[in-house]
Amino acid sequence: MFINKTMTRRVITIGPEAGILEARGKMEENGIRHLPVVDENNKVVGIITDRDLRSALPSVFSTCREDPKELQRISALKVGDVMNKKVTTISPMDTLEDALLLMHKSNKGALPVVDRDGNLKGIISTRDLVRAFINVLGIEEPGTLLCLVVEEKLGQMKKIVDAITEEGIPFGSILVARHWEKGKRAVFPYLLTVNVAKVKRKLENMGYTLLDPMEWSLDQTRKS
Amino acid sequence: MRRTGFLYDERFLLHDTGPEHPECSARLLAIYKGLEEAGLISKVRLIKASRADQAWIEIVHSIKLIMRFEEACLWGMNELDHPDNKMCRETFETAMLAVGGILHTVDLVMEGEIDNAFCAVRPPGHHAEVSKVMGFCYFNNVAIAARYLRRKWKLQRVGIVDFDVHHGNGTQNIFEDDPSVFYYSIHEHPSFSYPGTGRDFEKGTGEGYGFTLNSPVLPGWGDAEYKALLEKDLFPAFEEFKPEVILVSAGFDAHVDDDMSDIKLSTECFSWIMENIVGMADKYSGGRLISVLEGGYAVSRLSELARNHVEILLGSKA
Numbered sequence: 142m143f144i145n146k147t148m149t150r151r152v153i154t155i156g157p158e159a160g161i162l163e164a165r166g167k168m169e170e171n172g173i174r175h176l177p178v179v180d181e182n183n184k185v186v187g188i189i190t191d192r193d194l195r196s197a198l199p200s201v202f203s204t205c206r207e208d209p210k211e212l213q214r215i216s217a218l219k220v221g222d223v224m225n226k227k228v229t230t231i232s233p234m235d236t237l238e239d240a241l242l243l244m245h246k247s248n249k250g251a252l253p254v255v256d257r258d259g260n261l262k263g264i265i266s267t268r269d270l271v272r273a274f275i276n277v278l279g280i281e282e283p284g285t286l287l288c289l290v291v292e293e294k295l296g297q298m299k300k301i302v303d304a305i306t307e308e309g310i311p312f313g314s315i316l317v318a319r320h321w322e323k324g325k326r327a328v329f330p331y332l333l334t335v336n337v338a339k340v341k342r343k344l345e346n347m348g349y350t351l352l353d354p355m356e357w358s359l360d361q362t363r364k365s
Numbered sequence: 366m367r368r369t370g371f372l373y374d375e376r377f378l379l380h381d382t383g384p385e386h387p388e389c390s391a392r393l394l395a396i397y398k399g400l401e402e403a404g405l406i407s408k409v410r411l412i413k414a415s416r417a418d419q420a421w422i423e424i425v426h427s428i429k430l431i432m433r434f435e436e437a438c439l440w441g442m443n444e445l446d447h448p449d450n451k452m453c454r455e456t457f458e459t460a461m462l463a464v465g466g467i468l469h470t471v472d473l474v475m476e477g478e479i480d481n482a483f484c485a486v487r488p489p490g491h492h493a494e495v496s497k498v499m500g501f502c503y504f505n506n507v508a509i510a511a512r513y514l515r516r517k518w519k520l521q522r523v524g525i526v527d528f529d530v531h532h533g534n535g536t537q538n539i540f541e542d543d544p545s546v547f548y549y550s551i552h553e554h555p556s557f558s559y560p561g562t563g564r565d566f567e568k569g570t571g572e573g574y575g576f577t578l579n580s581p582v583l584p585g586w587g588d589a590e591y592k593a594l595l596e597k598d599l600f601p602a603f604e605e606f607k608p609e610v611i612l613v614s615a616g617f618d619a620h621v622d623d624d625m626s627d628i629k630l631s632t633e634c635f636s637w638i639m640e641n642i643v644g645m646a647d648k649y650s651g652g653r654l655i656s657v658l659e660g661g662y663a664v665s666r667l668s669e670l671a672r673n674h675v676e677i678l679l680g681s682k683a
Contacts, residue, residue: 283492283499283534283560309448334449335492335500335531335559336387338624338662354557354584354627 144240145233147273148254148263154179157186157221164220165194175251177261178224184259187224190250197223230255233262237273240265279313284333288352289344293326301328304343310334318359327352329359366408367652369678370473370482372466373397374414377487379455383443386451387625387662388488388501396485396658399668405675410479414486416458417465417509424512425505425539427496434460434503450498460488460503467510467657474610474653475518481646481654481678483615485671489659491533491614492560500531500560506657507614508539511546514610521545524608524650526599526642527552528635529616529659530626532563532579536614542573547606549599551591553619553626554581578602582619584627588634591619595638603645610653611646613639617661617670625662635670639677654678 155164155176164176168191178187197218205211231240231252240252244267251266275281291297298317305312313331320327332340345351378390400406422431437445438457444450463486470482490507492500511523525540527533527550540546555561569577580594603611621629639656646654656674661667676682 280561283562285559285561286557311448333447335625336449337559338387339385341624 142237143233144231144235144237144254144265145263147237147269148233148265149269150263152177152253152261152264154261155189155220156180157219157224159220160216161194161197161218161220161223162216164189165191165198168194175264175266176220177228177253177264178220179261183261185228185230185253185255185261187221187226188228188253189220189224193223193225228253231265232256237270241270244270277314278316279331279333282313282333283335284313284331285335285337286329286331287337287341287344288354288357289328289330290320290322290350290352291326291328293324297326298328300347301330301344301349304347305330305332305340308340308343310336310340316359321358327357327359329357367480367678367680368478369409369675370412370470370479371400371406371409371675372412372414372470372482372484372486374462374466376414376462377459377485379453380459380487381453381455382451382501383453388660389664390487391664392661392667393485393487395664395667396671399670399672400675402668403672403676405672405679408679408681409675410473412466412470412473412482414462414466415469416461417468419461421468421513422461422464422504422509424516425495425509426493430496430498434498445498445503447499449500450503452503456488456503463487463490463506464504464509467506467655468513470655471510471513471518474655475514480652481643482656483671483675483678484655484657486658489616490657491527491529491536491616491659492531493535494538497535499535501660502535505535505539507533507612508536510612510655510657511540515545520609522547522606522608523610523612524603524606525549525612525614527614527616527659528619528638529614529661530619530623530628531559531616531660533614533659534560534562537562537567537577537579540573541569541577542571544569544572544576547576547578547602547608549578549580549602550614551580551582551594551599553628554583557584558626576606582628585629587621587629588631588637591630591634592637595641600641600645603649607649608645610650610655611642613642613654613656614659615656615674616659617663617667620661620663620666620670622666623661623663625660632666632669632673636673636677636682639674640682643677643680
């Protein structure tokens with residue numbers, strides 16, 4: 142899964158010479174929080190976030206907003222003065238997994254996607270990942286989620302999938318989470334059916350534990 | 366006592382979903398038995414089904430869906446689009462009879478022949494969308510009734526209360542942009558139950574924003590939480606909306622003994638809910654209320670649940 146399949150291609154950018162009020166306007170207009178700063182050759186020279194702008198602009202409670210001189214001085218500030226020059230970027234041929242781990246590690250909400258020559262190709266943000274996650278979960282199709290706690294050993298998934306398939310139930314998705322209990326996995330089959338009572342009984346009769354929905358978690362760090 | 370209609374027809378049993386299907390004709394037999402044993406059959410006005418004029422189905426559903434459904438039955442197919450939707454040759458006619466019977470019941474209420482009614486129909490309807498059958502549902506009975514009240518009877522405000530344990534995605538979808546039909550649903554939270562819609566941030570679209578209201582309930586919850594949510598969400602919403610008629614999507618699958626959900630309602634709580642809906646109908650709608658069966662699969666419980674439901678409509682329950 143390469144970044145160039147999931148990234149947003151139509152990137153809204155700004156130049157380093159633009160005023161910071163223009164940058165704020167662009168963010169508000171487009172409902173975004175990150176603007177890659179590019180030069181005339183579409184090379185990334187920085188990134189400016191709404192947080193950078195907030196710290197550069199006076200507070201809404203500040204009286205200097207009424208001072209025309211002060212306002213003039215602020216509106217003369219350029220994106221290049223405020224932007225972050227050290228940009229965390231990613232390549233179009235890096236993978237979604239790279240992006241997830243890099244965003245997790247660097248605590249960034251968006252990464253400009255830059256090719257080998259430094260040209261801006263797109264941007265990948267938490268929003269793109271949220272959209273992809275909704276698709277992976279399959280939750281835009283009607284269905285019912287179950288959660289089974291299973292021993293971590295070979296062949297478990299086959300048994301579960303076979304048992305459900307024998308009932309003629311299609312899958313929307315099936316997720317496996319590392320369980321908080323050692324040697325266990327939490328398996329989440331998302332079944333595209335309303336008719337789950339029978340298959341639930343069947344799985345229980347096969348010896349699987351159906352976890353109480355109030356205990357479900359995809360996060361292994363969670364403690365019950 | 367109120368004059369209560371009871372729509373029931375043995376032809377509703379003809380919709381055969383095959384072996385081991387929860388939406389089975391035994392459900393209706395249990396409902397009828399519950400009323401009969403309590404001596405209610407002589408107290409209600411028994412209404413027989415009549416085939417709907419297809420034009421009324423087209424006020425909600427696409428002609429393409431109606432044709433595909435009819436054709437599938439004629440071909441003798443045993444399911445439509447999804448293994449949930451099991452059917453037989455008679456399913457299309459049964460669905461036509463259910464809609465026709467409900468619209469006739471609506472007429473009787475609007476003409477003042479009866480005050481309210483319970484329509485024990487199959488197949489159920491609230492999952493069915495304009496062009497999509499799903500979750501055991503083919504024609505959206507309640508949605509057709511709501512639009513019929515708008516078109517034929519020129520009502521300005523129709524209120525729908527859906528207490529089936531599953532969200533009525535079809536009804537919500539059909540009316541989400543329509544401010545003249547208020548759709549309220551209380552159901553098991555969509556992250557734990559079919560069909561995965563009915564989150565509390567789904568409030569309608571466009572002009573219909575604010576005329577859809579959902580109360581998702583967490584697994585394992587029961588009477589206390591249901592009562593609190595209905596008091597917090599439904600009662601003030603209908604106080605403001607003042608429906609001219611109340612339609613009820615009556616599903617009994619939130620019952621503790623029903624294995625289709627993790628919600629644990631007692632039989633008494635179903636009575637509490639219905640008493641309050643009837644109370645709202647008295648207050649805002651001149652008593653006009655038409656309740657239509659949706660889900661409810663604990664056959665052993667349906668007799669008592671239906672009996673209480675009808676006694677409350679009659680106003681004869683102590």
